[in-house]
Amino acid sequence: MRMENVVCPFCGCLCDDIVVEVRDNAITAVKRACANGRSLFLNTHTEAKHPTVDGREVEWPEAIAAAVDHLTDAASPLIYGLSSTATEAQRKAIALADLLGASIDSTSSVCHGPTSIGIQNQGEPTCTLGEVKHRADMVIFWGCNPSEAHIRHFARYSVSAAGSLTPRGRKDRTVVAVDVRPTRSARGADIFLQLRPGSDYEVLTTLRALLKGVTLEVSEVGGVRVSRLAELLERMKCCRFGVIFFGMGVTQTGGKYLNITELLALVAELNAHTRFSAMAMRGHGNVAGADCTLTWQTGYPFAINFARGYPQYNPGEFTAVDMLARREADAALIIASDPVAHFPLLAADYLKHIPAIVLDPEANLTAQQARVVLPTAMYGVSAPGTAYRMDNVPLPLKQVVESPQPTDEQVLDWIIERVKTCSA
Amino acid sequence: MLGIINGAVYDPQNGIDGEVREVWVEDGKIVAGGGIKRAGAEIIDATGMVIMPGGVDIHSHIVGAKVNAGRKFRPEDHRDHVRSRTTVARSGSGYTVPSTFLTGYGYAEMGYTTVMEAATAPLVARHTHEELEDTPMVDKGAYICMGNNHFIMKCIRDGHPEKAREYVAWLLGATKGYAIKIVNPGGVENWKWGKNVGELDDEVIGFDVTPREIISTLAWINDELGLPHVPHIHCINLGRTGNARTTMETIDSLGGRRAHFCHLQFLSYGGEPGTGLRSAAAEVARAVNEHPNVTVDVGQVIFGEATTMTSDGPLEYRLHKLSGNKWLNDDVEGETGGGIVPMGYRRNNPVNAVQWLIGLELSLLIDDPWRVFLTTDHPNAGPFFCYPQVIKLLMDRDYRAEMFEGIHRRARKGALLPELDREYSLYEIAVVTRAGTARALGLKNKGHLGVGADADVTIYRKLDDKEAMFAKPHLVLKDGQVIVRDGGIVREHQGRTLYVAPPYDAGIEEDIRAHFADTYTISFDNYPVAPECLSRSEVIPCA
Numbered sequence: 001m002r003m004e005n006v007v008c009p010f011c012g013c014l015c016d017d018i019v020v021e022v023r024d025n026a027i028t029a030v031k032r033a034c035a036n037g038r039s040l041f042l043n044t045h046t047e048a049k050h051p052t053v054d055g056r057e058v059e060w061p062e063a064i065a066a067a068v069d070h071l072t073d074a075a076s077p078l079i080y081g082l083s084s085t086a087t088e089a090q091r092k093a094i095a096l097a098d099l100l101g102a103s104i105d106s107t108s109s110v111c112h113g114p115t116s117i118g119i120q121n122q123g124e125p126t127c128t129l130g131e132v133k134h135r136a137d138m139v140i141f142w143g144c145n146p147s148e149a150h151i152r153h154f155a156r157y158s159v160s161a162a163g164s165l166t167p168r169g170r171k172d173r174t175v176v177a178v179d180v181r182p183t184r185s186a187r188g189a190d191i192f193l194q195l196r197p198g199s200d201y202e203v204l205t206t207l208r209a210l211l212k213g214v215t216l217e218v219s220e221v222g223g224v225r226v227s228r229l230a231e232l233l234e235r236m237k238c239c240r241f242g243v244i245f246f247g248m249g250v251t252q253t254g255g256k257y258l259n260i261t262e263l264l265a266l267v268a269e270l271n272a273h274t275r276f277s278a279m280a281m282r283g284h285g286n287v288a289g290a291d292c293t294l295t296w297q298t299g300y301p302f303a304i305n306f307a308r309g310y311p312q313y314n315p316g317e318f319t320a321v322d323m324l325a326r327r328e329a330d331a332a333l334i335i336a337s338d339p340v341a342h343f344p345l346l347a348a349d350y351l352k353h354i355p356a357i358v359l360d361p362e363a364n365l366t367a368q369q370a371r372v373v374l375p376t377a378m379y380g381v382s383a384p385g386t387a388y389r390m391d392n393v394p395l396p397l398k399q400v401v402e403s404p405q406p407t408d409e410q411v412l413d414w415i416i417e418r419v420k421t422c423s424a
Numbered sequence: 425m426l427g428i429i430n431g432a433v434y435d436p437q438n439g440i441d442g443e444v445r446e447v448w449v450e451d452g453k454i455v456a457g458g459g460i461k462r463a464g465a466e467i468i469d470a471t472g473m474v475i476m477p478g479g480v481d482i483h484s485h486i487v488g489a490k491v492n493a494g495r496k497f498r499p500e501d502h503r504d505h506v507r508s509r510t511t512v513a514r515s516g517s518g519y520t521v522p523s524t525f526l527t528g529y530g531y532a533e534m535g536y537t538t539v540m541e542a543a544t545a546p547l548v549a550r551h552t553h554e555e556l557e558d559t560p561m562v563d564k565g566a567y568i569c570m571g572n573n574h575f576i577m578k579c580i581r582d583g584h585p586e587k588a589r590e591y592v593a594w595l596l597g598a599t600k601g602y603a604i605k606i607v608n609p610g611g612v613e614n615w616k617w618g619k620n621v622g623e624l625d626d627e628v629i630g631f632d633v634t635p636r637e638i639i640s641t642l643a644w645i646n647d648e649l650g651l652p653h654v655p656h657i658h659c660i661n662l663g664r665t666g667n668a669r670t671t672m673e674t675i676d677s678l679g680g681r682r683a684h685f686c687h688l689q690f691l692s693y694g695g696e697p698g699t700g701l702r703s704a705a706a707e708v709a710r711a712v713n714e715h716p717n718v719t720v721d722v723g724q725v726i727f728g729e730a731t732t733m734t735s736d737g738p739l740e741y742r743l744h745k746l747s748g749n750k751w752l753n754d755d756v757e758g759e760t761g762g763g764i765v766p767m768g769y770r771r772n773n774p775v776n777a778v779q780w781l782i783g784l785e786l787s788l789l790i791d792d793p794w795r796v797f798l799t800t801d802h803p804n805a806g807p808f809f810c811y812p813q814v815i816k817l818l819m820d821r822d823y824r825a826e827m828f829e830g831i832h833r834r835a836r837k838g839a840l841l842p843e844l845d846r847e848y849s850l851y852e853i854a855v856v857t858r859a860g861t862a863r864a865l866g867l868k869n870k871g872h873l874g875v876g877a878d879a880d881v882t883i884y885r886k887l888d889d890k891e892a893m894f895a896k897p898h899l900v901l902k903d904g905q906v907i908v909r910d911g912g913i914v915r916e917h918q919g920r921t922l923y924v925a926p927p928y929d930a931g932i933e934e935d936i937r938a939h940f941a942d943t944y945t946i947s948f949d950n951y952p953v954a955p956e957c958l959s960r961s962e963v964i965p966c967a
Contacts, residue, residue, distance in 0.1 A: 005947040016950045119497050123750035130757025130945040296524045299502040299517035309508035310515040394550040
């Protein structure tokens with residue numbers, strides 16, 4: 001069977017033109033996908049897996065009971081992850097956090113959480129990716145490397161994509177890369193500014209100062225001559241429609257949300273001269289959806305705590321890394337992410353000392369040391385659902401093969417039901 | 425079986441004006457009282473109380489991409505405004521941009537049982553519906569923005585309005601939308617060039633069409649398809665000094681076709697640019713009175729915090745530059761755009777005070793309550809839970825006079841409001857908050873208590889202070905079940921999503937597929953919202 005227009009759930013591009021061929025419930029070919037997407041489809045398991053409790057294979061009811069025991073015994077449970085699951089499951093995870101009085105945080109807190117804070121400070125002039133494809137004649141990649149992280153971004157949306165006002169694609173655009181090293185993405189750029197590490201804020205402030213007509217007494221900022229910055233700024237002011245895509249090179253380096261506040265201020269101010277937008281390069285397939293669901297259910301995009309019976313928001317206090325590093329969580333439910341592989345040692349190490357429950361299609365590093373492992377189907381491959389692209393455009397994830405595993409949503413429903421029964 | 429007895433019933437659709445009547449409910453519907461086996465029926469004694477159909481809001485921004493962006497970028501709006509979880513209700517936060525559960529609870533606690541989301545970009549309708557699923561208690565629907573849609577503008581340019589008609593029918597079904605929404609026609613497309621439109625005959629860049637042509641074509645399509653509601657129009661020049669002229673020209677331009685003009689307060693400004701804002705409510709109200717084909721809602725300003733959010737991108741940029749407040753913009757490929765700016769309305773600010781006056785003057789000068797509805801364009805002019813305050817302003821001349829004394833003296837000078845003695849009756853309030861809105865929406869089972877109507881019923885204690893009376897109903901029934909008692913949620917209820925699915929010529933899909941390949945970054949197949957995405961829904965028939 002051949003399925004067309006399948007949405008690849010791997011990264012924030014959510015390419016929805018994938019062709020998948022399936023025979024005997026196995027994926028035999030994947031067309032149009034990048035290496036990341038192809039590997040995701042081809043490596044999805046369809047054999048049945050049992051949940052485990054303390055390393056022992058058990059049936060589902062026993063596993064759910066064990067998970068609920070850990071969660072209800074805890075005084076300060078933490079729910080973390082969410083970015084590689086569907087919004088249907090994210091909504092249930094937030095309902096569970098509300099019910100338990102837990103903290104809930106998504107992987108945003110270690111990638112674009114500072115972007116949310118920047119937006120809260122400053123606002124955000126943005127657009128959908130189709131606007132970039134059809135209108136943008138100036139595209140700036142700042143602290144991101146789509147050639148390796150969002151492989152089809154250039155071709156589908158931003159660089160070589162041909163649109164109504166950009167019929168010749170790459171030839172109709174000025175492409176700029178700003179980074180601390182010459183990345184693969186920077187190689188094809190018309191302009192490459194190599195900044196001294198940690199100087200993004202100074203460079204962005206300089207551009208804002210130049211835009212306001214301030215005369216500077218220095219000739220170089222962040223390792224770049226001011227005259228080059230002035231030249232770049234002139235091009236930005238004179239383009240038809242410009243966009244800055246930015247990544248973790250700006251959100252996770254010194255200054256964090258201050259960098260983003262400055263970047264968004266620059267983009268807002270450029271709109272006095274031409275139209276300019278900014279967009280975060282969201283990593284995981286549905287991390288944008290995690291921001292959306294958390295926001296519509298609680299008011300806040302990440303770092304939320306329900307201990308007082310209502311949502312409180314405080315990055316630095318209720319963010320997962322901070323809660324674990326300060327030993328403030330006493331049980332953890334990890335959904336569709338692998339904090340042991342990615343968190344700082346202090347936080348990752350502490351996860352070994354508290355009961356961890358993992359919902360994931362894969363036996364990742366976190367699952368390997370968790371007390372309860374609940375293997376679920378893979379949204380977008382073996383389960384249908386909804387995911388939000390990096391520009392917050394929602395797309396329907398398809399089921400291309402059958403899975404014997406339940407979905408994250410089903411498992412969370414079972415957990416919620418049992419918590420309600422136990423507390424009734 | 426449930427009976428509500430001894431209450432004074434206000435059911436304008438059926439001409440009932442405060443008479444003591446019985447209301448009987450079975451299986452979620454209003455049923456006839458005669459011959460009922462009363463033994464065993466649950467009886468609610470409403471002695472001394474007022475019974476009305478559940479409120480129906482015709483224009484409110486409650487869900488979707490724009491509202492959620494507003495929530496996300498305004499944590500300062502939420503911190504002091506929280507609701508704790510209970511055994512029957514979820515927690516949440518937010519004042520002008522509350523979380524979805526809080527929105528549902530807030531409307532129900534105010535006696536409203538149906539709410540229409542006023543503007544959805546079709547590309548993100550899926551998001552709107554996901555949030556509607558998490559908006560409990562009320563029935564709901566969404567208007568679909570079409571006033572800057574590339575496919576429609578190309579059809580108009582090429583002289584194929586019938587193709588646009590088939591497309592609109594397809595689009596409403598694909599997005600599970602309820603009505604055609606037009607926001608600053610052509611102006612949002614021009615904003616993608618950093619420009620706007622200012623006159624009905626200005627050109628939309630790249631399309632060789634005008635705002636006038638977009639409005640008249642969509643008004644024609646609406647009649648052709650027999651949609652239950654009419655085109656829901658946010659005019660050009662919203663918020664601009666002197667915009668009453670283009671508003672009245674737009675009313676005239678319809679040539680007698682039906683339309684609804686939303687938040688008219690923002691569109692009834694007199695004066696010349698640079699000379700300060702003055703009220704043109706009298707002129708605009710006269711135009712509305714003279715055009716029986718037109719309904720309006722007011723968009724009454726509430727003094728206090730607000731969040732402006734609209735698909736009118738150039739307007740929001742202007743508000744950002746005027747206020748210096750933070751600004752969010754989102755241009756949507758091939759369809760529309762939008763922006764958000766936090767706002768506060770102060771009684772000692774002369775402009776805000778004039779805006780407040782204009783809303784009240786419109787409400788009092790438009791004669792027919794079946795054509796002028798109570799809204800605050802939530803959260804643009806103020807939050808929806810301030811409706812009871814507006815009801816008191818409309819019903820109580822003394823309260824109005826007292827508020828008037830507190831506004832900026834420049835706004836008071838020469839104002840029309842003190843001359844307006846009209847006080848709304850309970851009957852008229854029932855019209856402007858439920859019967860009239862339900863009729864304008866073409867919702868035959870809502871806004872009244874006749875046999876066969878949905879059993880959405882609100883019971884108020886009759887109080888002299890109308891704000892207190894309408895803020896905290898004694899009981900609210902949704903689909904025949906008590907969901908609110910003494911102003912508090914007693915049961916969580918999943919309402920229906922109401923949408924239209926007009927038939928269309930399947931041949932149009934080929935054109936739309938080609939348009940998708942040219943315009944969108946998602947495929948045609950991944951665009952429609954499947955009926956399975958809605959857990960509980962009802963298709964409202966077209967004529």
